[in-house]
Ligand SMILES: [Zn+2]
């Protein structure tokens with residue numbers, strides 16, 4: 001057990017957990033009670049590539065037509081109430097326990113797969129924010145999720161491998177057709193990867209444009225495989241609606 005995990009256990013020894021949703025005591029080392037946990041909109045059937053929720057587990061039409069450069073997306077939840085509210089609180093009000101709980105639960109959902117892909121050559125890499133946005137917000141939410149994941153798996157965290165080169169207008173304010181163009185050349189990979197495998201971490205995958213762009217760059221830089229981890233995935237019917245809530 002590493003220092004962070006010991007500290008976490010000690011904190012719960014001193015202060016009992018309180019549910020981030022119903023505010024009752026949780027009687028466990030996690031700030032969500034079992035009843036609220038089971039009521040969450042867990043992601044069930046989805047496309048194995050992009051994790052878009054669907055009625056079955058077959059690839060979605062888009063991934064069938066053009067398979068992405070990443071081999072899978074592991075996600076815990078559908079991005080709808082109360083996940084959207086919790087992620088909003090995590091990102092914009094620095095409600096860190098919401099981020100911690102959701103990451104922990106999404107990790108638990110994919111524990112075996114993540115263990116199977118762990119190894120010396122696996123790098124856990126957060127999707128970077130532009131430094132100006134990171135300064136305004138005080139932190140990069142994907143970095144915190146990636147750090148927690150790297151501790152849980154365990155695997156190596158590399159938070160400086162990717163960086164942004166231009167400030168892009170918020171993706172959510174743009175129509176889908178402009179998003180890809182808007183992101184063009186906005187991410188860079190700092191070094192050659194020599195066959196490393198990447199676990200690319202984001203808080204929410206909405207259209208998949210960002211992760212596709214980054215994954216393509218990682219493969220071009222020599223990554224042998226990219227797997228995406230996102231706490232939540234937007235359902236197909238309401239992409240703009242959930243975008244407004246981000
Ligand atoms: Zn509760």
Ligand SMILES: [Zn+2]
Nearest residue numbers: 047050060063
């Ligand atoms: Zn898909």
